[in-house]
Amino acid sequence: MIKLSPSILSADFSRLGEHISAIEKYGADWVHIDVMDGMFVPNISFGAPIMKAIRPLTKMVFDVHLMIEDPGRYIKDFVDAGADMITVHYEADKHIHRTIKYIKSFGVKAGIALNPGTPVALIEDLIEDIDMVLIMSVNPGFGGQKYIEFSGKKVAQVKALKDMYNKELYIQVDGGIDSSNVKKVIECGANSIVAGSAVFKNDEIEKNIKALKGNF
Ligand code: DX5
Numbered sequence: 412m413i414k415l416s417p418s419i420l421s422a423d424f425s426r427l428g429e430h431i432s433a434i435e436k437y438g439a440d441w442v443h444i445d446v447m448d449g450m451f452v453p454n455i456s457f458g459a460p461i462m463k464a465i466r467p468l469t470k471m472v473f474d475v476h477l478m479i480e481d482p483g484r485y486i487k488d489f490v491d492a493g494a495d496m497i498t499v500h501y502e503a504d505k506h507i508h509r510t511i512k513y514i515k516s517f518g519v520k521a522g523i524a525l526n527p528g529t530p531v532a533l534i535e536d537l538i539e540d541i542d543m544v545l546i547m548s549v550n551p552g553f554g555g556q557k558y559i560e561f562s563g564k565k566v567a568q569v570k571a572l573k574d575m576y577n578k579e580l581y582i583q584v585d586g587g588i589d590s591s592n593v594k595k596v597i598e599c600g601a602n603s604i605v606a607g608s609a610v611f612k613n614d615e616i617e618k619n620i621k622a623l624k625g626n627f
């Protein structure tokens with residue numbers, strides 16, 4: 412079962428409530444929440460207070476992608492704001508194992524995200540402690556970028572680890588996904604799909620989600 416997780420980074424922030432209801436109505440499974448700090452990535456998005464404001468609007472899983480330096484400092488804020496899963500970047504944390512354990516101590520699912528330049532092999536020792544690996548298929552920081560072709564190969568490498576460890580694991584792909592490439596990443600082993608522009612473009616959420624889900 413593939414989980415579609417629309418990124419609200421591409422939503423109209425002045426109509427966030429309306430957009431959350433629309434993605435739920437038209438078949439999204441999770442809500443992907445892209446938090447950016449202007450340090451780890453060259454852009455600032457939003458933080459826990461915005462998330463807390465939209466939490467009462469839906470029962471969908473809140474899939475929180477922290478693109479922030481030293482994310483351990485803010486885990487509790489995002490748990491308190493209603494996160495169901497928290498993903499931190501391997502590159503942003505000197506003590507990633509400690510942070511994963513800390514996330515799990517709240518009963519929240521934990522993921523590790525890898526930038527395009529970060530090899531999958533680095534996370535082998537952590538695989539048994541995590542619930543998700545997020546393969547970035549663009550360099551993080553902005554919506555609407557072009558899919559980087561070698562990402563499928565990295566997804567397949569994570570799938571091989573999942574099989575080797577016989578582990579229940581979400582393999583998420585994030586960045587530049589649309590109806591032209593979603594099938595390919597699913598064939599490589601992705602079971603969670605993030606899409607921002609492809610869901611919210613032209614304010615045609617119903618049509619856009621149908622076009623994406625037509626591929627899986
Ligand atoms: C990039 C974010 C992505 C992005 C997805 O830094 O992590 O979630 O907003 O948007 P699209 O699908 O437009 O690439």
Ligand code: ZN
Binds near residue numbers: 585605
């Ligand atoms: Zn993201």
